[in-house]
Amino acid sequence: PEARTLLIGSHLDTVPNGGPYDGALGVLAGLEVLRVLQENQVPLRHHVEVIDFTDEEGRFGDFFGSRAVAGKHTEESIGAFLEKAGEAEDIGDLPAMWALDPDGLSVDAVLAARRDPKSLAGYLELHIEQGPRLERAGASIGVVTGIFGRRSWLLTFLGRSDHAGTTPLDARADALVAAARFIAAAPERVQARFPDAVATCGNVEVLPGVYNVTPRQATVWVEFRAGTLAELDGIDQALRELADEITVGPDLHAVVKPTAASQPTPMHPRMQEVIRAAAQALGYPSMDLPSGAGHDAQMMANVTPTGMIFTPSHRGRSHCPDEYTAPEHLVAGANVLLHAVLALAGPP
């Protein structure tokens, strides 16, 4: 009656034109762990259960499955998912759960998927890094310290349109030149002050956007990610200062419109320690690192002690066909997962 459940897993879905490792590794390695436990008749003090979370990538609703298990859905968030999934035209676009049992995926069923936190002993997820840091460091195992928080903005530079043929540079208030100075400087400015964080400008939209008129407006899509709230606040301020430095003079202005924000999610200290100790005991070189990408683990961390194990991604490539992790690293990751499970749920 005192036994709780240690969940291990990840997700089987990936992005269109993605690779074979993102998500699938954690589910398949979890199955292998169960087989090893059973074949060796290992006595357990907690249940161990493998879980495959639906639609981690957000084809219809991000972290849909883990959000359900963590009890973080609302009727609205489920309804939005069902509506989007209902419009899918190809069965290949549908999450496996929907394809297997379209009638079973209802608001009530998703709400009922919530697990009582008191019934859980923790959540462990093995995943590829999707970045180059482990490979560069020569490490087989990454001990994930936390998952980055993220903020995104629409940053609009406002200037003035002038005739491109008749207006000398010093008489212009070119919003795109201002935006370009920001885009060129922002990533390095952030990395210089916050070496563990990243900033990216993913798009820019220009008005009027023609050859012969200087741009009066340029809107930059900015996002930045970091492992702590203090870093996120510091980057927020540094990027606003950069925009102010660029928009000198009476005719150039910058307006920040925040569009999304998520908090950093630290991994549980005991889970980090169990993973670190398992790697050390097995002789795999390991390093601590944060995750720049989002994972189901950030949902599960809301309700139960959660840890993540990373394996190296060759050249950091992911979400593309050349996503690759060498077999010896896959084995190392699965072994660390097994030994972490033994430490958390195995013989006392």
Added chain:
Amino acid sequence: PEARTLLIGSHLDTVPNGGPYDGALGVLAGLEVLRVLQENQVPLRHHVEVIDFTDEEGRFGDFFGSRAVAGKHTEESIGAFLEKAGEAEDIGDLPAMWALDPDGLSVDAVLAARRDPKSLAGYLELHIEQGPRLERAGASIGVVTGIFGRRSWLLTFLGRSDHAGTTPLDARADALVAAARFIAAAPERVQARFPDAVATCGNVEVLPGVYNVTPRQATVWVEFRAGTLAELDGIDQALRELADEITVGPDLHAVVKPTAASQPTPMHPRMQEVIRAAAQALGYPSMDLPSGAGHDAQMMANVTPTGMIFTPSHRGRSHCPDEYTAPEHLVAGANVLLHAVLALAGPP
């Protein structure tokens, strides 16, 4: 039988939401010149004729009227104009000529508008500068030395998409950062080496253009203008070198696709001298300058000695409601036009 015709004029159309001076000044001042000549019964050795060119701004076809008079139309260019004008939904969108006589605007009628170059004694156009140079110099009159040639490109930077959360800066090949470096540097690079020329980046289009993926492609709309072919060639080379400097490393490339080119059009030396002498005789401070904008004069220069007189634009503003030229400058421009006409067609 030896009398030829000196044409004076400009255009009455302007851009949507434009100002009252662009084009109209040259036509109205031309009418006033005719009135003065008639009231004073000035004997002339050439005919003097005021001309209002249709659709200079290119609502349906750029330099449509002056292209017709210069004999530079083809059946295709006229057909394209008639088709576009036929789709106009509001009479306010139509050139005056079409609104007055829709049946008269045919391919044959436009071809017949050509004037035999042997019948012409020259073309003079008074126009606002549409830039700030005369006002800055304290000059009332600009002697236009020529009309800028222009080249435009689609300049595509090719990089690689990576995960914006997991990929450190030094592992990225961000096409938008490369494009931004180009946009931020190009105008100043051009002005430093070619002080009389201008370069502008009017737009940039980004793929995939989302928050959480580094851009794999960014296409910049580049244009540059200069008064001589040597400058245009020099800028062409300088901007290609700048793109090459930015795309270091194996994963970034730049591809130039030229989209349009027009040659510089010098104004006729005798016309420049006549205008310069008229300003001096009348006591108006004048300066020589090129035109960064296109004008009907560049069509007429193909077939007859052509000159242009500029008047100052307050703060360089044009193609907007606050386009303004002070009355004393308008009078100065009209007086210089009158005295240039007297020099070219007046009493021997």
